[in-house]
Amino acid sequence: MARRPTPRPAAAPQSTPRELLFQSWPGRLFLIAAALKLVFAVWRLSGDLPEAARVVSSAATIALAVAVVVFGWRLFVQVKRRLLWRVRRKLILSYIFIGVIPALLILVFFLFAGSLVFMNVSAYLFRDAYDKVMEDARISAQAAATEIARLPDSADETVQRVHRIRASTYPAMSIAYLAPDGRSSSAGGWAALAMPSAVPPWLAAREVFQGSIALPIKATPGEEELVVRTLVKVGTGGVAGAVIVDIPLDDQVQHQLYATTGVRLENVFDARSDLNQSTARSTSKQGSRSVLFEKSLSQIDVIDWATGDTHRDTLALAYRLRELYNHLASAQSMQFGEMRMRLSDALLIFLIVIGVLFLIIEAAALTMGLALARSITSSVHELFMGTERVRHGDFTHRINIESKDQLGELAESFNQMTGSIENLMQTAAEKKRLEEELRIARQIQMSLLPRGPLDFAGLGITALCVPAREVGGDYYDFFPLGPRRLGVLIADVSGKGTSAALYMAELKGVVLSLSQIYQSPRQLLIEVNRIISDNLDTRSFITMTYAVIDLDAGAMTFARAGHTPLLLLQASAQGGTQSLVPSGLVVGLRIAGAQEKFVELLEECRVELRRGDVIALYTDGISEAMNAGSDLFGDVRLSRLIDEHRHLDTADLRERILREVEAFVGDADQHDDMTMILIKVEQAAAVPARVAV
Numbered sequence: 283m284a285r286r287p288t289p290r291p292a293a294a295p296q297s298t299p300r301e302l303l304f305q306s307w308p309g310r311l312f313l314i315a316a317a318l319k320l321v322f323a324v325w326r327l328s329g330d331l332p333e334a335a336r337v338v339s340s341a342a343t344i345a346l347a348v349a350v351v352v353f354g355w356r357l358f359v360q361v362k363r364r365l366l367w368r369v370r371r372k373l374i375l376s377y378i379f380i381g382v383i384p385a386l387l388i389l390v391f392f393l394f395a396g397s398l399v400f401m402n403v404s405a406y407l408f409r410d411a412y413d414k415v416m417e418d419a420r421i422s423a424q425a426a427a428t429e430i431a432r433l434p435d436s437a438d439e440t441v442q443r444v445h446r447i448r449a450s451t452y453p454a455m456s457i458a459y460l461a462p463d464g465r466s467s468s469a470g471g472w473a474a475l476a477m478p479s480a481v482p483p484w485l486a487a488r489e490v491f492q493g494s495i496a497l498p499i500k501a502t503p504g505e506e507e508l509v510v511r512t513l514v515k516v517g518t519g520g521v522a523g524a525v526i527v528d529i530p531l532d533d534q535v536q537h538q539l540y541a542t543t544g545v546r547l548e549n550v551f552d553a554r555s556d557l558n559q560s561t562a563r564s565t566s567k568q569g570s571r572s573v574l575f576e577k578s579l580s581q582i583d584v585i586d587w588a589t590g591d592t593h594r595d596t597l598a599l600a601y602r603l604r605e606l607y608n609h610l611a612s613a614q615s616m617q618f619g620e621m622r623m624r625l626s627d628a629l630l631i632f633l634i635v636i637g638v639l640f641l642i643i644e645a646a647a648l649t650m651g652l653a654l655a656r657s658i659t660s661s662v663h664e665l666f667m668g669t670e671r672v673r674h675g676d677f678t679h680r681i682n683i684e685s686k687d688q689l690g691e692l693a694e695s696f697n698q699m700t701g702s703i704e705n706l707m708q709t710a711a712e713k714k715r716l717e718e719e720l721r722i723a724r725q726i727q728m729s730l731l732p733r734g735p736l737d738f739a740g741l742g743i744t745a746l747c748v749p750a751r752e753v754g755g756d757y758y759d760f761f762p763l764g765p766r767r768l769g770v771l772i773a774d775v776s777g778k779g780t781s782a783a784l785y786m787a788e789l790k791g792v793v794l795s796l797s798q799i800y801q802s803p804r805q806l807l808i809e810v811n812r813i814i815s816d817n818l819d820t821r822s823f824i825t826m827t828y829a830v831i832d833l834d835a836g837a838m839t840f841a842r843a844g845h846t847p848l849l850l851l852q853a854s855a856q857g858g859t860q861s862l863v864p865s866g867l868v869v870g871l872r873i874a875g876a877q878e879k880f881v882e883l884l885e886e887c888r889v890e891l892r893r894g895d896v897i898a899l900y901t902d903g904i905s906e907a908m909n910a911g912s913d914l915f916g917d918v919r920l921s922r923l924i925d926e927h928r929h930l931d932t933a934d935l936r937e938r939i940l941r942e943v944e945a946f947v948g949d950a951d952q953h954d955d956m957t958m959i960l961i962k963v964e965q966a967a968a969v970p971a972r973v974a975v
Contacts, residue, residue, distance in 0.1 A: 312349035373655035445469035474530035484590030677704035740965035754955035755782025773826035804886035844868035853894025903956035
C-alpha cells in the first residue's frame with residue numbers, strides 16, 4: 283500500500299478577536315454602544331443633552347459595560363484555548379504552577395520578610411543612637427546644673443568646661459545658663475537656633491525637659507532639620523535658673539550616627555506634609571537605590587519651643603544590607619584553629635550554601651521537568667499524528683518507539699492495533715471481493731433456474747428456490763418433451779455454498795442433454811449417476827427426483843434417487859395427500875459396487891392423473907425447517923397444508939406454504955436451501971386413477 287502524506291493536526295476550534303468583535307453579539311453590542319457614546323460626547327460639546335438622550339446615553343453605558351465584560355471573557359477563553367491546546371504547554375504550565383511559582387513565592391516571602399526585619403532593625407538602631415544623643419545632651423545639662431547649683435558664681439566657668447568636654451564629640455553643641463536675675467552664660471555658636479532668652483511658660487512646672495525641635499528648610503518645603511534640646515532647672519520655685527543644651531543633627535552628628543549604626547539619615551520632613559512627594563525627593567537626592575531593601579522610615583515627636591505644641595516628624599533612613607548586617611553581627615565571634623570568625627558569618631555562609639543548593643536543585647528540577655514534559659508530549663504527539671494518519675486511512679503508519687515506559691507500551695499497542703486494522707481492512711476487502719463474486723455467482727445460479735412462470739398448456743405450475751447462503755445446492759428445472767409432455771426435475775446437492783452450486787450447474791447440463799435421449803425417468807437417472815459419479819468428490823452426493831408428465835396419456839412417470847417424498851393430492855381422493863416414496867439410492871456415491879446397487883434399488887413409479895390433482899416436489903429445506911426450539915416443520919404438516927388449501931391455484935398455495943414455514947421458523951436462522959415445485963393438473967385424459975410401480 284502506498285504511503286500517504288502526513289496530515290496536518292486538527293487544531294482546536296478557535297475564533298479570532300476580529301470574528302469575536304464583528305460576528306458575535308457582545309462584539310456588535312460593544313461597537314454600537316461605543317458609537318453611541320462617541321456621538322453623545324460630541325453632542326455634549328455643543329450643549330446639554332435632552333432628557334431622552336441622557337437616558338439613551340446611560341443605557342449605552344450599561345450596554346458598553348456588559349459588552350466589555352462578556353467580550354473580555356470570551357477573548358480570555360479563546361486566548362486560554364490557544365495557549366493550552368497543546369499538551370506540552372499544559373504540562374509546562376502545570377509544572378510552573380506546581381514547582382516554580384511556589385518556589386518564587388517562598389523566595390519573595392523570605393526577601394520581603396528579611397526586608398521588613400532589616401527595616402525595623404535599622405529604625406530601631408537609629409532611634410537608639412538618637413536617644414543616646416538626647417541622653418548625652420541631658421547628662422551635659424544635668425552636670426552643668428548640678429555644678430552651678432553647688433557654686434552659683436562659677437556659672438560661666440562651668441558652662442565653658444562642659445562645652446569643652448562635649449565639643450569633642452558634638453562640635454556644633456551649644457550650652458547656656460539662664461540665671462533667675464536675667465543674666466546668662468553661654469558657650470557654642472548657636473548656629474542652628476538662637477539662644478533662648480527665657481524659659482517658655484509651658485515649662486514653668488517642669489524641672490527637666492528633653493526633646494527635639496524642628497527647623498524648616500526654606501529651600502525645600504516640607505523638609506526640616508532636627509535639634510536635640512535639653513533643659514534642666516537650677517534651683518526651685520520662682521528663683522530657679524535653667525541650663526539649656528542644644529545638639530544640632532548636622533552632618534558630623536549624622537556621620538557619627540551612621541558609623542555607630544550603619545543607618546544614614548537622609549532627610550526629615552513634617553509628617554503632616556505629602557509623604558509621597560517627600561519620599562520621592564529623598565530618593566532623587568540619594569540616587570536610585572531600591573526603596574524596598576535599603577530604605578526605612580521612623581517617626582519622632584517634635585516640640586514647638588514657643589508654644590509647647592507637639593507634632594510628629596518622619597525620618598527617612600537609608601542603609602546598606604552588608605553594613606547593617608556587620609553592625610548586628612559584630613558581637614559574635616568564634617575561633618576556628620588560628621582563624622577567628624564570627625558565628626553569624628559562619629551561619630551566613632551556611633545559609634548561602636543552602637540557597638545555592640536550593641537554586642541548583644530548582645534549576646535541575648526545572649530542566650528535568652521540561653525534559654520529562656518534552657518526552658511525554660513527544661510520545662503523545664506521535665500518537666496524535668498516528669491517529670490522524672489512521673483517520674485519513676493510512677494504516678501502514680507505525681510509531682517509532684523510543685522509550686520503554688507506559689507510553690512506549692501504548693505506542694507498541696497502537697502499532698499492533700494499526701497492523702490488525704490493516705489486516706482487517708485487507709480481510710474486509712477480500713471478503714467484499716468474495717461477496718461480489720458470490721453475488722455474481724448467485725446471479726448466474728439464479729439464471730440457471732427457470733425464469734418467470736412456466737406456460738404449459740394443461741398444467742398450472744409454480745416453483746420457488748431460496749438459498750440459505752449466497753449460492754446453494756438446490757436445483758429444479760422443466761424440460762418440454764413435446765406438446766403435451768413435460769419433464770420435471772428437483773435435486774439437492776449435499777452441502778451448501780460454491781461447490782454445491784458448481785455441481786448443480788454441472789447437473790443441469792447433464793440432465794438437459796439426457797432428457798432429450800431417455801424417455802424413461804429411471805433410465806435417465808441411471809445414466810446421470812454414471813456420468814456424475816466420475817466427477818463428484820467422495821464427500822458429495824446428489825438426491826433428486828425426475829418426473830415425466832404426459833397429459834395425453836393422463837399419467838406421470840417418475841423415479842426418486844434418495845430424495846424427499848413426492849406428494850400427490852388427487853382431486854377425487856377422500857384420504858388426503860399421498861406421500862409417494864419409491865425406492866432409490868442417492869446419485870454420485872463413489873464406493874465399491876455403488877453403480878450396481880443404484881441400478882438395483884432404483885424404481886420407476888407411474889401415477890394416473892386427473893383434472894384437479896396437485897403434485898408437490900420439494901427439498902428437505904422445507905420439511906426440515908427448524909424453529910428456535912429445534913422442532914421440524916415436517917412432511918405431515920406440509921401434506922395437511924396442501925390438503926386444506928387444495929382449492930387455491932398453485933401461486934396462492936405456494937405463498938400460503940411459504941408463510942406457514944416462515945411463521946413456524948420465526949427468528950431462527952435458515953439452515954438449508956428451500957426449493958419447492960407445485961403442479962396442478964388442469965387438463966388430462968379421462969383415465970382411472972391409480973398408482974403403478
